[in-house]
Amino acid sequence: MAVSAGLVASFAGVVYARARSMAHGALEEELRFRSTTLAAMLEVLPGGEVEFEVDRGMLPDFEREGAWLTILDERGKAIVLSPNLAGSPLPSPGPWTAGPGEVAEIDGPGGVPAALLTRSIEAAVEGGPPGGAAPRRFQVLVALDARERDRALADLALFLAATGGGAVLLSLGLGILLARSVLGPVHRMTAEAATLTPEDMERRLRPDTVVKELHRLAETLNSALDRLGEAMARQRRFASDASHELRTPVSVLMANAELLLRRPRSEEEYRMGLRRQLKTAGQMRDVAENLLALARADASADGFARDPLLLDEVAAAAAADFAPLAEEGGVRLEVANGRPVPVTGDPVHLHRLVSNLVSNAVKFTPAGGVVSVRASAEDGEATLTVEDTGPGIAKEHLGRIFDRFYRICDARHQAEGAGLGLAIVDGIVRAHGGRIEVESRPGEGSRFRVRMALRGHGDGGEES
Ligand code: ADP
Numbered sequence: 001m002a003v004s005a006g007l008v009a010s011f012a013g014v015v016y017a018r019a020r021s022m023a024h025g026a027l028e029e030e031l032r033f034r035s036t037t038l039a040a041m042l043e044v045l046p047g048g049e050v051e052f053e054v055d056r057g058m059l060p061d062f063e064r065e066g067a068w069l070t071i072l073d074e075r076g077k078a079i080v081l082s083p084n085l086a087g088s089p090l091p092s093p094g095p096w097t098a099g100p101g102e103v104a105e106i107d108g109p110g111g112v113p114a115a116l117l118t119r120s121i122e123a124a125v126e127g128g129p130p131g132g133a134a135p136r137r138f139q140v141l142v143a144l145d146a147r148e149r150d151r152a153l154a155d156l157a158l159f160l161a162a163t164g165g166g167a168v169l170l171s172l173g174l175g176i177l178l179a180r181s182v183l184g185p186v187h188r189m190t191a192e193a194a195t196l197t198p199e200d201m202e203r204r205l206r207p208d209t210v211v212k213e214l215h216r217l218a219e220t221l222n223s224a225l226d227r228l229g230e231a232m233a234r235q236r237r238f239a240s241d242a243s244h245e246l247r248t249p250v251s252v253l254m255a256n257a258e259l260l261l262r263r264p265r266s267e268e269e270y271r272m273g274l275r276r277q278l279k280t281a282g283q284m285r286d287v288a289e290n291l292l293a294l295a296r297a298d299a300s301a302d303g304f305a306r307d308p309l310l311l312d313e314v315a316a317a318a319a320a321d322f323a324p325l326a327e328e329g330g331v332r333l334e335v336a337n338g339r340p341v342p343v344t345g346d347p348v349h350l351h352r353l354v355s356n357l358v359s360n361a362v363k364f365t366p367a368g369g370v371v372s373v374r375a376s377a378e379d380g381e382a383t384l385t386v387e388d389t390g391p392g393i394a395k396e397h398l399g400r401i402f403d404r405f406y407r408i409c410d411a412r413h414q415a416e417g418a419g420l421g422l423a424i425v426d427g428i429v430r431a432h433g434g435r436i437e438v439e440s441r442p443g444e445g446s447r448f449r450v451r452m453a454l455r456g457h458g459d460g461g462e463e464s
Contacts, residue, residue, distance in 0.1 A: 016153075027144060027149055028117070035101070039138075042080075042121070050138075068143045073137075097120055103116065117141070119141075122137055122138075123136050123138060201229040238405075246287060246288070249280045253284075256273060291420070294427055307347055315375045316373075322358050331366075333362065333371050346432075356424055357386040357448050361386055361448075362388075364390040370389050371389075372388075381452070381457070382454045391442065392445055393440040398440060401422050401438070402423055402426040403423060425448075434450055434452030436449065
């Protein structure tokens, strides 16, 4: 705003200065013309008398021309006065100096503003012997009424101030209108967004209250709110499931302890009771550890190491942990030996990922079945496959088994897990920028397949 006002002011200033110098110049030219013609009429006779070769009617007339004339001799005596001066000469000039003369702004006779030119001239003595009498010196003073010029300049100044001020005010008004029309909807949206609270996650910004250009912003904010709302709902569900999951074994622990203490028992009974307590406490520890793993995977991928690893080695080591369990259950555990599969990732978390998949496969596969674990590099991707010949997973459950605390009701295995294993697998896969798929045929078996970037193929790692 200040910039546009400054521009307008300097433009008006330039225009006025130019017009002023032109007006003053025109008046000065007129003064010079007059003084030259009037000076030419001055004659010094051989006797020394001065003759002004005009009759009084030719002297400047203020009524008609707005002009005054005074001619002074070397003693400063007025020898010619225009009649309109009524006997009093124009203001007395400085000493005689040769040259074109100076123009001054004065208060002329009767207080009329005037421009005054004072010129010093020499006039030769008429008909005198050459080299005889020295020329005589005079000062010619011509003044012109400057009111019209000053009025025109004042009008111009007024016009410039009015139009300039108008332009500034107009641009100010337009600027305010524009800012209002753009910022108004933003303010409304801001005010609306400020009233949103976590308790009120259903409410959304109304795009119809804002101008078209801001629709996208409102929609983007709304979709961010949708995601936030979903995340908060998931967190709430997670917290309530987690507390339920931990409360159940605590209740079992307390009930067992109360039962044991109800009456005196034999040492053997106490031992059995303590063993049960130990088992329940072990389950609680597992749940707590799993919750911690999930929270870490949730926090962000930042907490994950980015080490160069061989996925086939991680898979073989994790599967080997389950060899005794598989043998105990009469399940054949096969680990395929193939080419090295270089990836970038967190060794501990990837070990846990393979363990959870193999643990489920061994747990759910009945005696005589097979569990096979294989890591391979295909189409620039690292793939880990864990396949079993277990009971399979019905279609209606397939979409939900990666949800936290989701378990398929099965009398045989119900007590063994909290439904967190696959949720953890999913979190780790995502943190590695990968994805997981499951295929299953009830009665025939299941196949879990994890895909992630091969090292040197778009994972930011280096080719090994
Ligand atoms: P949990 O830790 O309780 O095993 P998961 O999240 O690992 O929970 O698995 C969720 C559910 O998916 C399990 O309750 C089980 O019913 C089913 N499931 C997982 N893996 C298999 C598998 N290999 N074969 C059959 N069912 C499986």
